[in-house]
Amino acid sequence: ETGVTQSPTHLIKTRGQQVTLRCSSQSGHNTVSWYQQALGQGPQFIFQYYREEENGRGNFPPRFSGLQFPNYSSELNVNALELDDSALYLCASSLKAGAYNEQFFGPGTRLTVL
Amino acid sequence: GQQVMQIPQYQHVQEGEDFTTYCNSSTTLSNIQWYKQRPGGHPVFLIQLVKSGEVKKQKRLTFQFGEAKKNSSLHITATQTTDVGTYFCAGPVDGGGNKLTFGTGTQLKVEL
Numbered sequence: 201e202t203g204v205t206q207s208p209t210h211l212i213k214t215r216g217q218q219v220t221l222r223c224s225s226q227s228g229h230n231t232v233s234w235y236q237q238a239l240g241q242g243p244q245f246i247f248q249y250y251r252e253e254e255n256g257r258g259n260f261p262p263r264f265s266g267l268q269f270p271n272y273s274s275e276l277n278v279n280a281l282e283l284d285d286s287a288l289y290l291c292a293s294s295l296k297a298g299a300y301n302e303q304f305f306g307p308g309t310r311l312t313v314l
Numbered sequence: 315g316q317q318v319m320q321i322p323q324y325q326h327v328q329e330g331e332d333f334t335t336y337c338n339s340s341t342t343l344s345n346i347q348w349y350k351q352r353p354g355g356h357p358v359f360l361i362q363l364v365k366s367g368e369v370k371k372q373k374r375l376t377f378q379f380g381e382a383k384k385n386s387s388l389h390i391t392a393t394q395t396t397d398v399g400t401y402f403c404a405g406p407v408d409g410g411g412n413k414l415t416f417g418t419g420t421q422l423k424v425e426l
Contacts, residue, residue, distance in 0.1 A: 242419050245407055245413050256413045298411060300412070
């Protein structure tokens, strides 16, 4: 196992609600990236946090927001949930944000929006 | 925007047969990574290729990075049931760093 943990493992919400997903990075890792993986597709990059600052964002609307804490754990917040937000949300931590740094994925949070 | 495509989308093989998945990027990549995702699991890092024309082997798996650094392949020799899963290639998103654009994936099923 990678040492990256995520909570909760599963979540069911209704359209319009808000959700917060949590990720604890592997010990010593200061970079956390979040990805959305719809069923049958590859993970899509949402954003990355490096030393508590956002370090790049994918093509996701502002209702997707995040935080990184001093211990490098991270949260992903999604407001005004839509049906299409149903997906597996993965966080990945790495030692640094540089191009050649391997990412270690957590087990994911399965979000279902009804 | 940057796109990373993989073919085939699905592959069904008999145990012992070989398997290859191909990855093509619309842009030149500084490096390419390969991940394996078992059914119900999360992506697990397999390898990173950096140099043009690079070839790396891990037991029955052979990874290749194209000369133009826009394509890559993964070849598995003599597949086993433990090889079942979806194989993704991934390259850095526009802007660099280790933020990744994942390919569309190839789902491998292995029958006894």
